[in-house]
Amino acid sequence: DVKVTQSSRYLVKRTGEKVFLECVQDMDHENMFWYRQDPGLGLRLIYFSYDVKMKEKGDIPEGYSVSREKKERFSLILESASTNQTSMYLCASSLGQGSGGYTFGSGTRLTVV
Amino acid sequence: GQNIDQPTEMTATEGAIVQINCTYQTSGFNGLFWYQQHAGEAPTFLSYNVLDGLEEKGRFSSFLSRSKGYSYLLLKELQMKDSASYLCAVIRLTGGGNKLTFGTGTQLKVEL
Numbered sequence: 001d002v003k004v005t006q007s008s009r010y011l012v013k014r015t016g017e018k019v020f021l022e023c024v025q026d027m028d029h030e031n032m033f034w035y036r037q038d039p040g041l042g043l044r045l046i047y048f049s050y051d052v053k054m055k056e057k058g059d060i061p062e063g064y065s066v067s068r069e070k071k072e073r074f075s076l077i078l079e080s081a082s083t084n085q086t087s088m089y090l091c092a093s094s095l096g097q098g099s100g101g102y103t104f105g106s107g108t109r110l111t112v113v
Numbered sequence: 114g115q116n117i118d119q120p121t122e123m124t125a126t127e128g129a130i131v132q133i134n135c136t137y138q139t140s141g142f143n144g145l146f147w148y149q150q151h152a153g154e155a156p157t158f159l160s161y162n163v164l165d166g167l168e169e170k171g172r173f174s175s176f177l178s179r180s181k182g183y184s185y186l187l188l189k190e191l192q193m194k195d196s197a198s199y200l201c202a203v204i205r206l207t208g209g210g211n212k213l214t215f216g217t218g219t220q221l222k223v224e225l
Contacts, residue, residue, distance in 0.1 A: 042217035
């Protein structure tokens with residue numbers, strides 16, 4: 001089974017801090033994604049990457065950046081955390097066109113105080 | 114852009130059948146997923162449709178009509194453990210690869 005691992009399950013950070021959320025997948029998938037999930041809004045795509053060093057903006061990229069230096073690792077960066085970035089962050093990966101399904105990590109619940 | 118609509122909540126009885134609908138509007142359509150998500154957990158894959166028609170997998174079936182921008186997830190012989198959020202998601206091909214966008218989810222409550 002594909003495993004997508006997110007480095008932290010729970011994280012508390014202060015406003016203005018730089019925050020790194022890490023995601024690693026172990027099945028050589030080309031595509032990786034970062035979503036945030038908020039009540040009533042569902043999962044919203046922040047950024048995605050279809051290859052090493054490639055990135056594409058999703059629907060809500062403002063306030064975030066990403067890094068994909070290695071195929072297995074996709075990092076989400078909050079340059080200066082704000083309270084409205086308190087959310088559940090989910091990483092996912094998929095192979096090729098994605099018909100085989102997207103596998104999600106278990107999520108990181110980030111609280112910005 | 115794209116728009117994905119599904120009902121916010123549904124309630125059904127254990128042992129019954131329930132149908133959860135999803136409508137979408139998108140360019141570059143390349144498939145539709147249904148995911149199940151229990152509270153506090155990650156979404157798990159249920160089904161994938163890219164061609165019109167019905168895909169059956171055990172108690173779960175999913176239907177797609179591309180011309181109508183419509184899909185449904187059918188759950189048979191409902192069990193209490195089926196109480197969860199069901200997420201409809203559409204793949205769109207963009208210049209930069211696949212983009213998977215989710216609806217807001219349908220919260221299904223299964224009652225005795």
